[in-house]
Amino acid sequence: xxxxxxxxxxxxxxxxxxxxxxxxxxxxxxxxxxxxxxxxxxxxxxxxxxxxxxxxxxxxxxxxxxxxxxxxxxxxxxxxxxxxxxxxxxxxxxxxxxxxxxxxxxxxxxxxxxxxxxxxxxxxxxxxxxxxxxxxxxxxxxxxxxx
Amino acid sequence: xxxxxxxxxxxxxxxxxxxxxxxxxxxxxxxxxxxxxxxxxxxxxxxxxxxxxxxxxxxxxxxxxxxxxxxxxxxxxxxxxxxxxxxxxxxxxxxxxxxxxxxxxxxxxxxxxxxxxxxxxxxxxxxxxxxxxxxxxxxxxxxxxxxxxxxxxxxxxxxxxxxxxxxxxxxxxxxxxxxxxxxxxxxxxxxxxxxxxxxxxxxxxxxxxxxxxxxxxxxxxxxxxxxxxxxxxxxxxxxxxxxxxxxxxxxxxxxxxxxxxxxxxxxxxxxxxxxxxxxxxxxxxxxxxxxxxxxxxxxxxxxxxxxxxxxxxxxxxxxxxxxxxxxxxxxxxxxxxxxxxxxxxxxxxxxxxxxxxxxxxxxxxxxxxxxxxxxxxxxxxxxxxxxxxxxxxxxxxxxxxxxxxxxxxxxxxxxxxxxxxxxxxxxxxxxxxxxxxxxxxxxxxxxxxxxxxxxxxxxxxxxxxxxxxxxxxxxxxxxxxxxxxxxxxxxxxxxxxxxxxxxxxxxxxxxxxxxxxxxxxxxxxxxxxxxxxxxxxxxxxxxxxxxxxxxxxxxxxxxxxxxxxxxxxxxxxxxxxxxxxxxxxxxxxxxxxxxxxxxxxxxxxxxxxxxxxxxxxxxxxxxxxxxxxxxxxxxxxxxxxxxxxxxxxxxxxxxxxxxxxxxxxxxxxxxxxxxxxxxxxxxxxxxxxxxxxxxxxxxxxxxxxxxxxx
Numbered sequence: 055x056x057x058x059x060x061x062x063x064x065x066x067x068x069x070x071x072x073x074x075x076x077x078x079x080x081x082x083x084x085x086x087x088x089x090x091x092x093x094x095x096x097x098x099x100x101x102x103x104x105x106x107x108x109x110x111x112x113x114x115x116x117x118x119x120x121x122x123x124x125x126x127x128x129x130x131x132x133x134x135x136x137x138x139x140x141x142x143x144x145x146x147x148x149x150x151x152x153x154x155x156x157x158x159x160x161x162x163x164x165x166x167x168x169x170x171x172x173x174x175x176x177x178x179x180x181x182x183x184x185x186x187x188x189x190x191x192x193x194x195x196x197x198x199x200x201x
Numbered sequence: 202x203x204x205x206x207x208x209x210x211x212x213x214x215x216x217x218x219x220x221x222x223x224x225x226x227x228x229x230x231x232x233x234x235x236x237x238x239x240x241x242x243x244x245x246x247x248x249x250x251x252x253x254x255x256x257x258x259x260x261x262x263x264x265x266x267x268x269x270x271x272x273x274x275x276x277x278x279x280x281x282x283x284x285x286x287x288x289x290x291x292x293x294x295x296x297x298x299x300x301x302x303x304x305x306x307x308x309x310x311x312x313x314x315x316x317x318x319x320x321x322x323x324x325x326x327x328x329x330x331x332x333x334x335x336x337x338x339x340x341x342x343x344x345x346x347x348x349x350x351x352x353x354x355x356x357x358x359x360x361x362x363x364x365x366x367x368x369x370x371x372x373x374x375x376x377x378x379x380x381x382x383x384x385x386x387x388x389x390x391x392x393x394x395x396x397x398x399x400x401x402x403x404x405x406x407x408x409x410x411x412x413x414x415x416x417x418x419x420x421x422x423x424x425x426x427x428x429x430x431x432x433x434x435x436x437x438x439x440x441x442x443x444x445x446x447x448x449x450x451x452x453x454x455x456x457x458x459x460x461x462x463x464x465x466x467x468x469x470x471x472x473x474x475x476x477x478x479x480x481x482x483x484x485x486x487x488x489x490x491x492x493x494x495x496x497x498x499x500x501x502x503x504x505x506x507x508x509x510x511x512x513x514x515x516x517x518x519x520x521x522x523x524x525x526x527x528x529x530x531x532x533x534x535x536x537x538x539x540x541x542x543x544x545x546x547x548x549x550x551x552x553x554x555x556x557x558x559x560x561x562x563x564x565x566x567x568x569x570x571x572x573x574x575x576x577x578x579x580x581x582x583x584x585x586x587x588x589x590x591x592x593x594x595x596x597x598x599x600x601x602x603x604x605x606x607x608x609x610x611x612x613x614x615x616x617x618x619x620x621x622x623x624x625x626x627x628x629x630x631x632x633x634x635x636x637x638x639x640x641x642x643x644x645x646x647x648x649x650x651x652x653x654x655x656x657x658x659x660x661x662x663x664x665x666x667x668x669x670x671x672x673x674x675x676x677x678x679x680x681x682x683x684x685x686x687x688x689x690x691x692x693x694x695x696x697x698x699x700x701x702x703x704x705x706x707x708x709x710x711x712x713x714x715x716x717x718x719x720x721x722x723x724x725x726x727x728x729x730x731x732x733x734x735x736x737x738x739x740x741x742x743x744x745x746x747x748x749x750x751x752x753x754x755x756x757x758x759x760x761x762x763x764x765x766x767x768x769x770x771x772x773x774x775x776x777x778x779x780x781x782x783x784x785x786x787x788x789x790x791x792x793x794x795x796x797x798x799x800x801x802x803x804x805x806x807x808x809x810x811x812x813x814x815x816x817x818x819x820x821x822x823x824x825x826x827x828x829x830x831x832x833x834x835x836x837x838x839x840x841x842x843x844x845x846x847x848x849x850x851x852x853x854x855x856x857x858x859x860x861x862x863x864x865x866x867x868x869x870x871x872x873x874x875x876x877x878x879x880x881x882x883x884x885x886x887x888x889x890x891x892x893x894x895x896x897x898x899x900x901x902x903x904x905x906x907x908x909x910x911x
Contacts, residue, residue: 069696075703082712164699164735166706 061106061178062086066096066122067140068114076109079167085174093117097125100132107174107181108137112152120155127156136177140165222250223354230358236260240272243355248274249418251351253341257281258359260327260337261288261299268295268338273386276342281386283316298324299335304353306346323348325356336360394488400474402437405483414457414488421460428460439470440484455488467492532607532628538582538621540575549628555599563599570596574609578624581611593631606631684749691742695735702731740872747879754883756908758794761824761833762787768804769822772812779812782819790826790833794907795884800835803877803888807837807900810873815841818897825901832886835902844892853878853888877902885909 063085067073070091077087088103090096092114100108108126112119119139126132139152139160152160161173226246233239240258247253257273268286290296295315298305309321317340325339339356341349385408388395394411398404407415415436417429439455455470468488476482523546526533532549536542542553552570555563573594581590589612596605607628614623705728708716716724746752765785769776776783804822811820818840825834844852853874874888881888885905892898 069700071700072696072703075700075707079703079707079712082707164695164702167703168706168710 060084060086062088062103063174064088064090064096064099064103064105064108066090066093066108066114066119067111068092069111076167076170080171080174083171091115093119093122096122100126100135101129104132105135107177108135109140109170109174110137110157111140120152123152123155123157136181138173138177222246223351226250226355227358237271240359241274243359244272244274247341247352247355251349251355253343253349253352255342257284257340258327258337259284259286259340261335268299270383271337273389275389276386278383278387278390280316280320281383284383286316295324295338295340299326299338301326301335302328302331304348304356306343306348308346309344317342321345323352325352327356327360329360393490394468396436396486396488398440398484398486400440400482400484402433402440402484404433411488414460417460424463425460428458428463432457432460436470436486440472440486454491457488465492466490467495529627531630534574534626534628536574536578536624536626538578538624540578542571542574543623552596552599552605552628559599562602566597566599566602570599574626577609578611578626581613581624581626582621594628596628606635681749684745687741687745688749691738691745694738698731698735698738702728702735705731737872740876743876744872744879747876747883752880752883754796754908755798756794757797758792759797760792761790761835764797764801764804765822765824765835768801768808771805772808775809775812779815781812781815781817783812784819784821786821786823788824788826790824791906793833793904795904799880799884800902800904803880803902804835804837806873806877807835807888807902811837811839811841811898811900815839815897827903831906832903833906835904836899837901838897838899840897843894843896843898844890845894846892849890849892852890 063080065073065076065080065087067076067089068091073089073091077089080087088099088105090099094117096108096110096114097117099105110119110123114122123137123139126135126137136158137156139155139157140163141152141160159173159177161170226243229242229246230239233242244256244258247256255275257270257276259268259270262269266287266289268284268288270281270284273281286293286295288296291300293314294307294311298307304326305324307315307317307322307324309319312318312320312322315322320342321344322340322342325341326335327337327339328335339352339359341352388406388408389410391408392410394414395408396404396411396415397406404415414432415429417426421429435455435457439453453470455468457466457468458464459466467490469491470486470488472484472486474482474484526544526546527548529546530548532552533546534542534549534553535544542549545553553567553574555567557564559567573596577592577594580592584590589610592609592611594607594609596607597603598605608631609626609628611624611626613621614625616622705724707713709721709724709728743752765787769783769785808820808822820840821836821838823836823838825836826832827834878888881902881904885908886903889901889903890898
């Protein structure tokens with residue numbers, strides 16, 4: 055993984071339309087994107103590609119997002135990779151569960167693509183200052199917030 | 202048959218009269234004019250002085266074939282009536298006794314052929330000397346052969362006189378002498394005083410009983426003489442009254458004095474006039490002593506009166522008793538030991554006595570009652586030694602036939618000898634008591650029934666409560682399931698909605714290349730409707746979470762003014778578009794501790810509503826503080842359309858906007874205020890509204906400065 059290349063985002067999402075939409079918008083926004091449809095696949099892809107950041111849906115088949123997060127955070131090699139949880143379940147406990155599992159941030163679905171990109175940029179820039187690396191997002195896009 | 206014996210003289214000299222008494226008689230005899238009065242004086246003297254009471258003198262008058270009775274004293278009338286003895290009957294014991302020289306004693310066994318049959322007597326022949334023929338007899342009744350010396354002396358005196366006296370005229374001519382003697386003796390024998398008087402009351406003849414009242418002997422005491430004088434006066438007065446003038450028998454009462462006793466004697470005087478050709482009119486009077494009779498009558502009257510009084514008293518007593526026992530409402534009966542009713546009061550009569558004309562059933566009932574009573578009384582009798590006996594008798598009301606249970610209380614009444622005389626029984630009607638008992642029993646039953654019903658109802662209520670509780674639990678579970686379902690469904694809604702929004706967004710941002718203006722317009726419509734749908738889903742989700750109690754509170758301390766600034770800046774684009782004068786007037790408030798996110802959600806909602814429903818004018822965002830209740834207020838005031846009073850409470854209900862038509866003029870889900878109120882309540886606060894149609898509205902969110910334990 056060369057430092058000059060654009061950051062790699064692993065999008066873990068079982069709902070294909072949403073996954074491809076985020077992937078398309080992230081690529082449009084200048085990121086490299088890898089995709090996984092479930093928790094197991096997410097673990098494999100992470101160990102294989104070592105992405106810069108992981109966008110993790112929590113409700114997943116085979117292995118859910120919490121379990122996958124716990125395992126990644128428990129792995130020495132993947133512990134440093136920031137994970138942004140995507141939760142559609144607004145009921146109490148989901149967000150807290152996500153934090154306890156080791157998620158670094160979480161975004162409530164529905165989440166518009168540009169809001170997601172904004173969050174990813176924020177996480178990555180925070181990581182850069184921590185690591186004192188020169189990694190940076192190539193572009194920011196205009197953002198709109200819903201009320 | 203004669204019983205001639207030597208007659209001994211009475212040896213004792215005790216009965217011999219003093220020479221003075223003999224002298225008095227001798228003088229009297231010398232003065233006598235005729236034989237009859239002479240003989241009578243002699244006999245009287247014997248009676249008074251010698252105690253020889255039954256004597257007679259008979260003479261042999263040559264003019265009469267029979268012995269002539271010239272005087273008698275105390276001889277019974279039958280003897281006088283039989284005293285008819287022929288002078289020439291020389292076999293007759295009395296004639297033979299007359300011809301003897303000495304006195305003859307006839308013992309009672311020897312007197313059968315004389316008039317003195319059954320009596321003993323002495324017969325003294327009267328002769329001047331032993332040679333001369335006997336002139337007559339002095340007979341003196343005596344049971345003993347001994348001769349009283351006075352009697353012998355009187356006989357001698359009499360013997361000297363007859364010759365002289367018999368020579369006189371009068372005796373011979375008295376052809377009726379014998380009968381007069383008889384009459385005298387008869388009159389004398391009558392115990393009632395008999396008098397023959399002239400019309401003035403002057404005494405002509407009196408029998409001995411009359412003489413006792415109307416004549417006093419010469420040696421009588423002063424009192425005696427006065428009493429006799431008084432009696433004569435009273436008698437004359439009695440005769441002189443009207444009755445005497447009539448020839449009919451007159452009858453009246455006459456009060457005289459007993460000369461010897463001095464006591465009052467009451468006589469009935471019967472007097473009648475008789476006419477005698479020689480002596481003229483005279484009056485025969487018979488006095489009947491009714492003193493004892495009157496006394497007896499008085500006593501009888503007295504005792505009768507006493508009896509009447511006693512009877513009256515008894516009657517009164519009885520009447521009182523009747524009144525008393527009749528006044529007792531309970532039947533009272535007195536029975537004899539045989540059980541027969543002796544006495545009963547009126548209430549008892551109704552049970553034990555009916556008129557014979559009463560109905561057959563009534564008669565039967567009365568007989569049955571009587572039998573029951575008798576059996577009760579016999580029970581009482583067997584309980585000897587007990588003064589009182591209590592029992593129950595089943596009686597029947599004669600007229601109605603109704604059963605009449607009575608309590609009987611019996612007491613026994615004993616005679617002085619301790620024998621049972623009466624049984625007094627008082628009956629007390631138990632019907633009422635029994636009815637009360639029955640009633641009480643019924644009340645008890647009803648009470649028990651009521652209690653049972655109450656218990657049943659309570660049990661049922663408890664069951665119902667339990668059922669309700671279960672239903673409540675089930676409902677809660679159902680509600681929780683519903684919330685879960687809604688949460689799940691909204692999640693499922695959002696996944697595709699997320700994709701729709703995302704792709705629309707990408708198209709609008711030219712990710713897939715440039716788009717034409719009509720395309721942009723359509724994509725914008727898709728975008729706005731998708732956002733509305735998303736807002737709806739989010740609101741439903743909020744309500745669901747609140748209702749399910751799964752909306753967590755995140756308490757932090759913050760300044761209200763900061764929060765207001767934040768809200769203002771977030772809504773800045775809308776404010777700018779609205780052309781309204783939007784101002785904030787925050788007062789200095791203390792820090793509050795509450796859920797900042799939820800307060801912000803409420804204020805955002807209230808302010809966007811104000812902006813939405815105010816076409817022109819101003820919107821003001823202010824604050825207030827109530828130090829007393831420690832509540833802060835966030836006040837949103839507008840000059841908008843306002844809310845009519847009748848709708849002010851409705852706008853907080855779910856899906857409520859005033860314009861409920863499908864094509865509403867204003868956006869929004871209609872859940873905003875409903876959620877705001879629920880959130881405010883969650884935080885221990887409230888939302889109040891004051892509004893007037895056309896003038897605007899004021900919404901005030903009140904929140905406690907710090908959370909309160911609820």
